[in-house]
Amino acid sequence: MRCQKVRSCLSAFCNGELTGRRFSTVSDHLAICSGCRAEEQNYRSLLKVGQAVNSYRVSDGFNNRLLDRIAHERFAETRSKAYFPKPAPSIIIRRVIPIALTVILVVAVVITNYAPDSNSLPGSLAIGNVQSDDAYRTAQPIDNPNLTGTLRKGWTLDEQLARSDRISRILQKPTFDIPFDNYYRGNAYNVSTSSSRPVPYVDGYYRIQPVITVFGTTASNANKEAEVTY
Amino acid sequence: MSKETEKDIDYRLMRAVQNGDMVAFNEIVDRYKDRLMNVLTRMLSSAEEAEDIVQETFVRVYQHRQSFNFKHCFSTWIYTIGLNLGRNDLRRRKKFKFYEISDMQGNEAELSVDMKVPTRVPEILNSAVQELPEKYRTAFILRDVQELAYEEVAKILSVPLGTVKSRVNRARMMLRDKLQPRLEEQNALSKGTLLPVSFL
Numbered sequence: 345m346r347c348q349k350v351r352s353c354l355s356a357f358c359n360g361e362l363t364g365r366r367f368s369t370v371s372d373h374l375a376i377c378s379g380c381r382a383e384e385q386n387y388r389s390l391l392k393v394g395q396a397v398n399s400y401r402v403s404d405g406f407n408n409r410l411l412d413r414i415a416h417e418r419f420a421e422t423r424s425k426a427y428f429p430k431p432a433p434s435i436i437i438r439r440v441i442p443i444a445l446t447v448i449l450v451v452a453v454v455i456t457n458y459a460p461d462s463n464s465l466p467g468s469l470a471i472g473n474v475q476s477d478d479a480y481r482t483a484q485p486i487d488n489p490n491l492t493g494t495l496r497k498g499w500t501l502d503e504q505l506a507r508s509d510r511i512s513r514i515l516q517k518p519t520f521d522i523p524f525d526n527y528y529r530g531n532a533y534n535v536s537t538s539s540s541r542p543v544p545y546v547d548g549y550y551r552i553q554p555v556i557t558v559f560g561t562t563a564s565n566a567n568k569e570a571e572v573t574y
Numbered sequence: 575m576s577k578e579t580e581k582d583i584d585y586r587l588m589r590a591v592q593n594g595d596m597v598a599f600n601e602i603v604d605r606y607k608d609r610l611m612n613v614l615t616r617m618l619s620s621a622e623e624a625e626d627i628v629q630e631t632f633v634r635v636y637q638h639r640q641s642f643n644f645k646h647c648f649s650t651w652i653y654t655i656g657l658n659l660g661r662n663d664l665r666r667r668k669k670f671k672f673y674e675i676s677d678m679q680g681n682e683a684e685l686s687v688d689m690k691v692p693t694r695v696p697e698i699l700n701s702a703v704q705e706l707p708e709k710y711r712t713a714f715i716l717r718d719v720q721e722l723a724y725e726e727v728a729k730i731l732s733v734p735l736g737t738v739k740s741r742v743n744r745a746r747m748m749l750r751d752k753l754q755p756r757l758e759e760q761n762a763l764s765k766g767t768l769l770p771v772s773f774l
Contacts, residue, residue, distance in 0.1 A: 355746035356739075359718075386750055393699050393753075394718055400615040402607045402625055407600060410629050414636050 347373075350380050358387040584648035591639050603632055606649075609720060610656045616715050617660045619704045627663055631656040649722075653730045657712060664708065702752040706745055713738055714745035 350373045356362050357370050374381050584605075590598030607628055614624035634655050642651065703711060716727045717738070728738045 352743070352747075355743055355750075386754060387746070390699075390746070390750055390753060391718075393696055399608065399612045399719075400621060400624070402611045402628060406607060406625065406629070407603055410603060410632055411596070411600070413629065413633060417633065417637070 347377060347380055350374070350377070351383050354380070354383055354387050358384060358391055580649075581647060585644060588639070588642055588644070588648055591636070592642070599636060602635070606652055607632075610652070613653070613715050613720060614656060614660050616700070616703055616719065617657070617708075617712060618663060623663060624660075627656065627659045630659055634659070647726065647729070650726055650729045653716070653722075654732075657730060661708075698753060698756055699749065702749050705752070706748060710741050710745035710748065713741035714749070717742045718746070 350370055353362060353366065353370055357367070362370060374384055584602070587598045587602050587605075591602065610628045610631060611621075611624055614627050615621050618624050618627070631652065635652060642648070703714065706714065712731065713727060716722050716730060717724065722730075724735055724738050724742075727742075728735045731738065733741075
C-alpha cells in the first residue's frame with residue numbers, strides 16, 4: 345500500500361476504526377515506513393490532546409432559569425386564544441355531510457331507475473332508431489318462400505313494418521293479412537310480437553312488374569317509391 | 575453504562591415528561607445540558623450564546639414533548655434540535671455583525687474563546703477547531719469530542735454515513751496540518767530529545 349493511501353487512513357487507524365484486511369495492511373506498512381510512523385505519532389498526539397481538552401459546562405442556576413422560563417410560557421399559553429371557548433357553529437358540518445350524501449344517493453337511484461327508456465317508445469316513434477339488429481335482415485312468408493324482402497340493415501321491426509305499410513299503400517291493392525307471427529326470419533328466430541299487419545303479397549299481381557319484380561328479387565323500386573311518397 | 579441502558583433511561587424519562595412530570599424533565603436537563611453546551615460552545619465560539627441556545631433547545635423539547643416518536647433515539651433528537659438552533663444563530667450572526675459591550679470596554683475577561691491568544695496545545699486545538707469550516711467542525715465535535723457513534727452523527731446531521739466519515743477524516747487532517755509543528759515539539763519533549771527552555 346502506498347504512503348498516500350496509508351496516511352489517508354491513519355486517523356481512522358489511530359481511533360481504532362479500521363478492521364480486518366485494511367487494518368493489517370496499514371499495520372504492515374507502518375512497520376516498514378518511518379515517515380508514516382511519524383505521521384501516526386502526530387495523529388495519536390492529536391487524539392490525546394483532544395481527550396484532554398476541557399469540556400464546557402453551563403453556568404450555575406441554569407436549571408432554575410430554564411424552569412422559570414417554561415413556567416412563564418405555560419402561563420402565557422393558557423392566556424392565548426386556544427384556551428378561549430369558541431362560539432358554537434350555526435351549521436354543524438359533521439351532521440350535514442351524511443344527510444347531504446344520503447340525499448345525493450337517493451336522487452341518483454331515482455334517476456337511474458325511473459328515467460324514461462328510449463327503447464320502450466311506441467313503434468311510430470321508433471323510426472330513425474339506428475340500432476343495428478341483423479336478426480331482421482330477411483323476412484320471408486312461410487307460404488311463399490320465393491318471396492324475400494330484403495330489409496335494410498339497421499332498421500328496427502317497427503321501421504320495417506312502417507315501410508311495408510307504405511309499400512302496400514303505394515300498390516293500393518288489397519293485401520292479405522298475414523299474421524306477423526307467420527313470418528319466418530332468415531336467422532330462424534321467432535318473432536315475439538303477435539300483432540298482424542298488412543304486408544305486400546305478390547301472388548297474382550305479376551302485372552305490377554316493378555313492384556312485383558322488385559319485391560321478388562330486390563326491393564329497390566318499392567323502396568324508392570316508398571321514399572318518394574314519404 | 576452501556577448505550578442501550580442510557581436509551582432506556584431517556585425513554586422512561588420522556589414518557590414521564592409527556593405525562594406532565596417536571597421532575598423527570600429536570601433529570602433530562604441534567605443529563606444533556608453539559609453535552610449540548612460542549613458542542614454548541616465549540617460551534618458558536620461563544621459560551622453565552624451557546625447557553626442561550628441550550629436553554630432554547632430544552633424549551634423546544636418541552637413544547638414538542640408530545641410529538642416525540644419513541645422509534646427514534648432521544649439523544650439524536652435533542653442534538654438535532656440544538657444544532658439546528660445553533661446553525662440558525664450562526665446565519666443570523668453572519669447577517670448582522672454583533673459586537674459585545676465587553677469588547678468595546680476592553681474587558682479581556684469577557685472576551686469570547688477565540689479572541690484569547692492560545693499558548694498551550696489544547697487551547698491551540700480549540701482555536702484550530704473554531705477555524706474549521708462549519709460542516710467539518712460539527713462532524714468532528716460530535717464524533718471526536720462527544721464520542722458519538724458514526725451512525726448517530728449521520729442521523730443528527732441528516733447525511734449518509736460515508737459523508738460523516740469523510741468529513742471527520744478531513745477535519746482531523748486539517749487539524750493535524752495546523753497543529754503539526756506543536757505536536758512534533760510535544761512529541762520531542764515527551765521523548766526527551768528536546769529540552770524545555772527552562773533547562774537551558
